[in-house]
Amino acid sequence: MIHIAVMGYGTVGSGVVEVFYKNRESIQRKIGNKPMDIKYILDLRDFPDSPYAGKMIKDFNIIADDPDVEVVAEVMGGLEPAFSFTKTCLERGKSVVTSNKELVAARGAELLEIARRNNVNFFFEASVGGGIPIIRPLHSSLAANEIDEIAGILNGTTNFILTKMIKEQMAFEDALSLAQKLGYAERNPSADVDGHDACRKICILASLSFGNHIYPEFVHTEGIRDITLEDVAYAGDWGGVIKLIGRAKRVSEDGGEIYAMVSPAFISNDSQLSSVDDVFNGILVRGDATGDVVFYGKGAGKLPTASAVIADIVDAVKATSTSKSLHWKDDGNNHVLDYKQQPGAFYLRMLGGAAGIQKARELFGEIRLLRRPGQPEEEFAFVTPLFTEAVMEDKVSELEGSGCRKLAMLRVLDY
Amino acid sequence: MIHIAVMGYGTVGSGVVEVFYKNRESIQRKIGNKPMDIKYILDLRDFPDSPYAGKMIKDFNIIADDPDVEVVAEVMGGLEPAFSFTKTCLERGKSVVTSNKELVAARGAELLEIARRNNVNFFFEASVGGGIPIIRPLHSSLAANEIDEIAGILNGTTNFILTKMIKEQMAFEDALSLAQKLGYAERNPSADVDGHDACRKICILASLSFGNHIYPEFVHTEGIRDITLEDVAYAGDWGGVIKLIGRAKRVSEDGGEIYAMVSPAFISNDSQLSSVDDVFNGILVRGDATGDVVFYGKGAGKLPTASAVIADIVDAVKATSTSKSLHWKDDGNNHVLDYKQQPGAFYLRMLGGAAGIQKARELFGEIRLLRRPGQPEEEFAFVTPLFTEAVMEDKVSELEGSGCRKLAMLRVLDY
Numbered sequence: 001m002i003h004i005a006v007m008g009y010g011t012v013g014s015g016v017v018e019v020f021y022k023n024r025e026s027i028q029r030k031i032g033n034k035p036m037d038i039k040y041i042l043d044l045r046d047f048p049d050s051p052y053a054g055k056m057i058k059d060f061n062i063i064a065d066d067p068d069v070e071v072v073a074e075v076m077g078g079l080e081p082a083f084s085f086t087k088t089c090l091e092r093g094k095s096v097v098t099s100n101k102e103l104v105a106a107r108g109a110e111l112l113e114i115a116r117r118n119n120v121n122f123f124f125e126a127s128v129g130g131g132i133p134i135i136r137p138l139h140s141s142l143a144a145n146e147i148d149e150i151a152g153i154l155n156g157t158t159n160f161i162l163t164k165m166i167k168e169q170m171a172f173e174d175a176l177s178l179a180q181k182l183g184y185a186e187r188n189p190s191a192d193v194d195g196h197d198a199c200r201k202i203c204i205l206a207s208l209s210f211g212n213h214i215y216p217e218f219v220h221t222e223g224i225r226d227i228t229l230e231d232v233a234y235a236g237d238w239g240g241v242i243k244l245i246g247r248a249k250r251v252s253e254d255g256g257e258i259y260a261m262v263s264p265a266f267i268s269n270d271s272q273l274s275s276v277d278d279v280f281n282g283i284l285v286r287g288d289a290t291g292d293v294v295f296y297g298k299g300a301g302k303l304p305t306a307s308a309v310i311a312d313i314v315d316a317v318k319a320t321s322t323s324k325s326l327h328w329k330d331d332g333n334n335h336v337l338d339y340k341q342q343p344g345a346f347y348l349r350m351l352g353g354a355a356g357i358q359k360a361r362e363l364f365g366e367i368r369l370l371r372r373p374g375q376p377e378e379e380f381a382f383v384t385p386l387f388t389e390a391v392m393e394d395k396v397s398e399l400e401g402s403g404c405r406k407l408a409m410l411r412v413l414d415y
Numbered sequence: 416m417i418h419i420a421v422m423g424y425g426t427v428g429s430g431v432v433e434v435f436y437k438n439r440e441s442i443q444r445k446i447g448n449k450p451m452d453i454k455y456i457l458d459l460r461d462f463p464d465s466p467y468a469g470k471m472i473k474d475f476n477i478i479a480d481d482p483d484v485e486v487v488a489e490v491m492g493g494l495e496p497a498f499s500f501t502k503t504c505l506e507r508g509k510s511v512v513t514s515n516k517e518l519v520a521a522r523g524a525e526l527l528e529i530a531r532r533n534n535v536n537f538f539f540e541a542s543v544g545g546g547i548p549i550i551r552p553l554h555s556s557l558a559a560n561e562i563d564e565i566a567g568i569l570n571g572t573t574n575f576i577l578t579k580m581i582k583e584q585m586a587f588e589d590a591l592s593l594a595q596k597l598g599y600a601e602r603n604p605s606a607d608v609d610g611h612d613a614c615r616k617i618c619i620l621a622s623l624s625f626g627n628h629i630y631p632e633f634v635h636t637e638g639i640r641d642i643t644l645e646d647v648a649y650a651g652d653w654g655g656v657i658k659l660i661g662r663a664k665r666v667s668e669d670g671g672e673i674y675a676m677v678s679p680a681f682i683s684n685d686s687q688l689s690s691v692d693d694v695f696n697g698i699l700v701r702g703d704a705t706g707d708v709v710f711y712g713k714g715a716g717k718l719p720t721a722s723a724v725i726a727d728i729v730d731a732v733k734a735t736s737t738s739k740s741l742h743w744k745d746d747g748n749n750h751v752l753d754y755k756q757q758p759g760a761f762y763l764r765m766l767g768g769a770a771g772i773q774k775a776r777e778l779f780g781e782i783r784l785l786r787r788p789g790q791p792e793e794e795f796a797f798v799t800p801l802f803t804e805a806v807m808e809d810k811v812s813e814l815e816g817s818g819c820r821k822l823a824m825l826r827v828l829d830y
Contacts, residue, residue, distance in 0.1 A: 019559050019704050030558045030740035125556065131705035133548075133556030141540065141548030143445045144434050144725030272711055275690050289434050289722035290546035290712060296687055297708035307704035310559030320735050325445035 002036040002317055005063045007085060008076035009043035009056070012099050012126070015306030016073055017041065017052055030314050039069060064088050071316045073309050074098040075126075083107055090114045090122060095319070097312035099126035099305050105200035109213040109330035116322045123312035123326070128154065128201045129281050131304025132297040133311075138208055138285065139325040145287030147209040151247040151415045154201040156279035156299040157185045157192035158224050158244045162264075163277045165232050166241050172227060184279060194223035195244065195262040202246030202262060205283070209248070210255030213330035220339040222263040231408050233372035234349060234381045238412075240268045243276070245413060251337060258335055259342045266347050266383070266412040272296075273415055284415050292415075340390040345412040348396065349381040352404030356380060359402045363395045383412055417451040417732055420478045422500060423491035424458035424471070427514050427541070430721030431488055432456065432467055445729050454484060479503050486731045488724050489513040490541075498522055505529045505537060510734070512727035514541035514720050520615035524628040524745035531737045538727035538741070543569065543616045544696050546719025547712040548726070553623055553700065554740040560702030562624040566662040566830045569616040571694035571714045572600045572607035573639050573659045577679075578692045580647050581656050587642060599694060609638035610659065610677040617661030617677060620698070624663070625670030628745035635754040637678040646823050648787035649764060649796045653827075655683045658691070660828060666752060673750055674757045681762050681798070681827040687711075688830055699830050707830075755805040760827040763811065764796040767819030771795060774817045778810045798827055 004020075006013050020027065020038060028036060040063050041055045050056065060081070063069055072089045074096055076082050082103050086096045091114060098104065103111075104124045115122040125135045129152075138147070153159050157179055164175035176193065179185035191197045199221045206214040224244050235242045245267065248260040267274045272294045276282035281299025286292050298304040347370075350356055357380050360367055367382040387395065400406055419435075421428050435442065435453060443451060455478055456470045465471070475496070478484055487504045489511055491497050497518050501511045506529060513519065518526075519539045530537040540550045544567075553562070568574050572594055579590035591608065594600035606612045614636045621629040639659050650657045660682065663675040682689045687709045691697035696714025701707050713719040762785075765771055772795050775782055782797040802810065815821055 023559055023561055023703070026561060027559060030554070032739045131702075132708055133552040136556050137548040137552060139445070140730065141551050141726045142722070143729045144438055144442060144722040146438055146441060272690065275687065287546075287722065288438070289718040291716075291719060293547055293710070293712035295708070295710060298706045301706075303704040304706060307557070307559040307702065311556045314558045314740070315555065318739070324447045324733070325729070 002034055002070055003039040003068045004036065004313060005040040005042065005069045005072045006038055007042040007060070007063070007072060007074050009041050009045070009047060010075070011302045012075040012305050012309065013041070013043070015302035016075060016309050019303060019306045019310055027310060027314060031317050036317060060085055064092055069094055071095045071097065071313050073313060074100060075309060076100070077102065079103060079106060086111055087114060090118055090120055093118055093120055095121040095123070095316035097123040097309055097316055099309055101127040101197070101200045101204060105203045105216050108204065108207060109328055112327055119322055121316050121319050121323055123316055124204070125312050126305045126308035128204050129283055129295065129297070130299040130301060131307045132281060132283065132295045132299065134205070134283050134295050135208065137295065138205065142285060142287055142290060142293070143325060145289045147250070147285060147287050149247070149249045149286040150202070150205050150209055150283065151245055151273070151413070152202065152205070152283035153243050153273055153276045153281050154198040154246045154283070154299065155192055155244060156281060157189070158198070159276065159281070160184050160279045161193070162224060162227070162242055162244065165227065165229060169229055171229060172225065193225055195221040198244060198246040199262045202248055202260060206248035206258060206260055207328045208326070210250055210258050211328050212255060212335045213328055214248070214258070214260060214336060215334065218334045218336040219260045219262060224264050226408070227264055228408065230372060231349065231410065234347065234370045235266050237370045237372060238266060238347070238383060240266050241274050242410065243267045243273060245273070247413070256335055257337050259339065260336050261339050261342070263411055265410055267415065271415050340393070341388050343386045343388045345386050346384045346392055347381065347410045347412050348384065348406065349379065349408040350399065350404045350406055351378050352380065353378045356399070356402070356404040359399055359404065363399055379407070417449055417485055418454040418483045419451065419728060420455040420457065420484045420487045421453060422457040422478070422487060422489050424456050424460070424462060425490070426717045427490040427720050427724065428456070428458070430717035431490060431724050434718060434721045434725055442725060442729060446732050451732060475500055479507055484509055486510045486512065486728050488728060489515060490724060491515070492517065494518060494521060501526055502529060505533055505535055508533055508535055510536040510538070510731035512538040512724055512731055514724055516542040516612070516615045516619060520618045520631050523619065523622060524743055527742055534737055536731050536734050536738055538731055539619070540727050541720045541723035543619050544698055544710065544712070545714040545716060546722045547696060547698065547710045547714065549620070549698050549710050550623065552710065553620065557700060557702055557705060557708070558740060560704045562665070562700060562702050564662070564664045564701040565617070565620050565624055565699065566660055566688070566828070567617065567620070567698035568658055568688055568691045568696050569613040569661045569698070569714065570607055570659060571696060572604070573613070574691065574696070575599050575694045576608070577639060577642070577657055577659065580642065580644060584644055586644060587640065608640055610636040613659060613661040614677045617663055617675060621663035621673060621675055622743045623741070625665055625673050626743050627670060627750045628743055629663070629673070629675060629751060630749065633749045633751040634675045634677060639679050641823070642679055643823065645787060646764065646825065649762065649785045650681050652785045652787060653681060653762070653798060655681050656689050657825065658682045658688060662828070671750055672752050674754065675751050676754050676757070678826055680825055682830065686830050756803050758801045758803045760801050761799045761807055762796065762825045762827050763799065763821065764794065764823040765814065765819045765821055766793050767795065768793045771814070771817070771819040774814055774819065778814055794822070
């Protein structure tokens with residue numbers, strides 16, 4: 001018998017148990033003849049009415065000390081005690097699978113190394129993109145590629161809010177309230193709307209793709225609080241939509257230097273990412289051999305996330321040694337280049353009238369003026385050619401110095 | 416040293432060799448310390464100027480008889496000698512990876528069984544979707560799901576032709592000529608435009624998802640030769656596009672009875688599949704836990720396909736035994752139900768004027784009339800509620816009996 005333990009019986013944990021027993025037969029078929037079952041469910045709360053009450057425990061040491069437990073699903077979330085528990089399990093020769101993006105983004109390299117030393121596995125498919133297969137395809141199916149760039153809509157809550165703004169002209173605050181009412185957003189929505197959640201996810205994807213641990217604190221991150229319906233209208237006139245994009249790009253051949261950023265941006269309607277709406281996620285991987293590959297699906301939610309956790313459990317059970325391809329190192333250095341040196345195009349919305357437009361043309365060269373219904377006479381908006389962020393800042397300062405007022409500025413991406 | 420052999424040095428084969436040596440370092444990293452190299456390239460033609468001339472051989476037995484060759488890439492295409500060579504390699508304890516959809520669709524169950532008996536692997540990621548990871552995600556990452564349905568744009572050539580018809584109002588014949596000129600379509604384009612290529616691919620996906628070998632000859636298959644710009648215009652008015660869709664759907668719980676079909680169809684602009692344009696492929700997988708997951712990318716081409724072949728080589732090298740999840744059986748029965756019993760909505764374009772519309776309303780109930788620019792007075796087009804194909808045929812006969820003439824009929828899908 002292969003024994004599994006589930007740590008945490010919240011949304012994801014209860015989903016893992018539910019999907020496991022619902023699809024047990026087909027899951028068992030993927031593993032082979034040796035039967036598999038959940039032996040323990042760890043949670044500090046009581047669930048007396050649960051059909052799994054007999055499996056519930058409150059003491060982590062029961063799992064740690066039971067040599068029969070081969071694979072542990074960590075679905076508690078948060079850094080502690082998740083990190084300590086995971087570390088202990090790996091050191092005792094148990095593989096750990098997790099949905100915990102905070103844990104992987106903060107301590108992934110370390111935990112992968114501990115897993116390697118103990119010849120077990122640390123898997124985290126569910127930490128990015130919920131039920132969308134992305135971690136395994138990245139290191140396995142796309143193994144023959146040098147990955148040059150990744151960009152994704154990685155947070156369902158902000159994508160829901162932006163979709164409401166784009167499709168129903170709902171203001172940001174109203175869309176946020178609706179997301180909270182529907183349970184998509186927390187009472188304190190900062191992790192989502194300020195981009196931190198997306199940042200952790202792009203860090204995990206970048207670490208795996210480029211080989212060095214990328215820490216969230218080095219990745220310039222902007223959220224969507226300042227996006228207005230005016231900006232949404234100008235994006236429409238330009239031929240696109242505003243999406244919160246997490247992105248990372250290889251700069252040096254060996255992946256030792258990369259660009260990484262999280263910010264709202266204009267995305268063309270021609271892009272596969274533009275039609276990723278509501279709570280869905282979409283992740284674009286640009287490889288040297290495959291070209292662009294896009295993965296789309298529900299980025300969160302009980303059952304999709306549980307499905308990814310169980311796929312990792314199955315893989316961990318089948319593995320005979322540590323995965324060699326699921327790996328990156330942490331040499332203690334920051335590998336993210338100063339974002340101000342990254343070139344890109346920009347959308348600017350200004351107050352300044354004809355004189356302002358004239359000055360903008362002097363500063364930016366060929367600009368494309370945009371229109372929106374109800375546009376005040378003094379307002380103008382345009383998209384620039386490519387400049388580095390630093391040069392752009394200087395030019396905007398100069399434009400402001402000439403008497404214009406900046407109302408909004410967003411990046412324009414070409415995925 | 417891990418020795419690889421490549422059988423076939425055509426487009427895909429030369430791509431495999433090229434990508435292997437270009438990204439050798441990062442490929443090697445995924446495997447571990449044991450170095451890997453290509454030992455033989457089998458092709459009947461001479462390539463005296465190739466940098467790999469020293470590896471070229473013309474006799475298959477050199478590969479079969481060399482116990483050092485662990486993994487063989489079959490990228491010749493066609494049924495024979497691909498089948499015999501593959502069988503021999505598997506029987507001699509060599510894993511085989513292939514891009515050959517014809518081989519997998521015709522003999523997949525048999526070859527998987529031979530691989531199992533010899534404790535090696537038969538992998539075929541490149542046979543569907545080119546560089547898009549789909550086979551491995553289906554049986555591995557989506558392991559926790561019962562897969563209910565799969566639908567995809569599986570043929571790049573027809574999708575290129577339809578895109579030209581939709582976006583540039585190019586007639587079918589002109590778009591086909593352009594595809595041939597660009598090298599996307601063969602001089603004899605039947606395999607693509609008549610749907611046979613898409614049929615093989617949906618059969619492979621259905622076999623893997625539902626557990627029984629699905630033979631192409633039992634899958635009702637229609638191509639795109641009869642699609643006109645008039646139909647494209649009506650699809651636009653309806654709010655969608657015409658795409659060639661291969662689809663399969665579980666009917667009985669155990670997957671023993673399924674629906675499967677290849678046909679052009681109306682797809683709503685809201686669907687992720689609607690924006691899959693040009694030579695790109697898109698595959699939607701509907702699982703009970705994940706909901707809809709979509710995979711998008713280049714479905715063909717030298718480097719994308721080579722990339723998938725090499726990912727399989729890497730997996731085959733890393734595997735210590737036969738994959739248990741990559742598996743289906745062939746019990747000699749047809750598992751595809753009569754397509755005429757499958758319910759669906761339909762688009763009809765008729766000649767018949769007001770009397771015809773009146774009769775259509777009687778026959779079909781609530782129909783949605785569509786409009787197009789330049790619509791002749793006697794022409795009308797509409798979308799029906801759900802009927803089985805058989806009932807639909809009867810109703811159309813009755814409509815024709817009332818003096819109308821059928822100009823076009825297409826399915827309307829809700830992916």
